[in-house]
Every structure is written in structure tokens, then in C-alpha cells.
Amino acid sequence: MQAIRLDHGTHITVYEGRDALPPYVDPIPAWLDGEDSYRPAAFRIDVLGATMGCIAVWPCGIEPRSAATDADAWTVEDLRGVLLACNRLHRCFGCGAEHEVLYPEDALWALGERHRHSSESGCPTCGAEFRTSRLGGLRINPYPPNVRVDPAGRECPDRGAGALRRPAEHASHQA
Numbered sequence: 001m002q003a004i005r006l007d008h009g010t011h012i013t014v015y016e017g018r019d020a021l022p023p024y025v026d027p028i029p030a031w032l033d034g035e036d037s038y039r040p041a042a043f044r045i046d047v048l049g050a051t052m053g054c055i056a057v058w059p060c061g062i063e064p065r066s067a068a069t070d071a072d073a074w075t076v077e078d079l080r081g082v083l084l085a086c087n088r089l090h091r092c093f094g095c096g097a098e099h100e101v102l103y104p105e106d107a108l109w110a111l112g113e114r115h116r117h118s119s120e121s122g123c124p125t126c127g128a129e130f131r132t133s134r135l136g137g138l139r140i141n142p143y144p145p146n147v148r149v150d151p152a153g154r155e156c157p158d159r160g161a162g163a164l165r166r167p168a169e170h171a172s173h174q175a
Contacts, residue, residue, distance in 0.1 A: 002074040009046035014039050025053035031141045036063040054084045094128035100141035
């Protein structure tokens, strides 16, 4: 776990695979698991006393470094280019299929330029472009939410505790 204090009373905590996650931070979705550029994270704003679970996304081709000791603690520079995102369920306007979309949180303070990240759009089910489907984000799960497949194409077990929450169910933690 790496906790980085940013300007203006904000903090980001990035969790690694072996770290226990607080209840307001979901694990990385199975369809993104195994990719090092995605890490569970928490964003805290002191003045509001609120912490929001999210996913820290590094730009394409850049992976976060591991900090073996406290002397290797991360700094703001280690977060250069990172976007904060949430896994949301979206419905295609063309065919009605639901897909998980890794959607950047524009309301959160971004650490880098969005243009350094690739994006995807269109419906994996019917093939409709963004103009019709209204599906777009950093990544789109090509499988419907009731089909769990990891990046290697293997079916995954039930979602369990890390189940995707619909946007209305996604709440922040008040401290």
C-alpha cells in the first residue's frame, strides 16, 4: 500500500495485490485482473472528510513500481500520468446489452493528461459505434456482466464480494 499526500488536503492510497482492501474500495474487476497498470485505490478529500474507492490507471506502457521498503515510498512523481477511474455498468443504446466500462472520473483531481491514455468505444455485442451505443471509456469489458472472463479468456468464478455496483449504488465512505 502506498499513501501519497497531494496538494490542497487530498490523498491517494494505492493498494497492491497482497493488501487488505477497506470496504469502500472494490478489488480490480476479474476482466482487468493480471494487468499491472490497474490498481485498487482510494481518493480522500480532507475538507469533506470523504474517501472514494476507485481504480488508479497508469498510461499505456507504464507500470507502477513496487516499493519494497518505507525508504522506497512513492512520491507524487510516481503518480505522474495516472487517471482515477471507476468500473461502471452501461447499457448500449443500440441493442440494450450491458457492459462494464472503466470510466475516468473527471470530477476527481487527475494527475496527468488524459491524452496519454488509450480509450475504447462502441458496443462489443452489436458492433454499434459510440454515436449509437454511447459506450466509451478507458476499457470496455467485451463480455456481458453475467459472463466472467479474465484477460486470458478463461471463465472466472462468481463475482462475490467484488461485485460490480450500479452507479446509483456506488457511494463514498464518510470518515
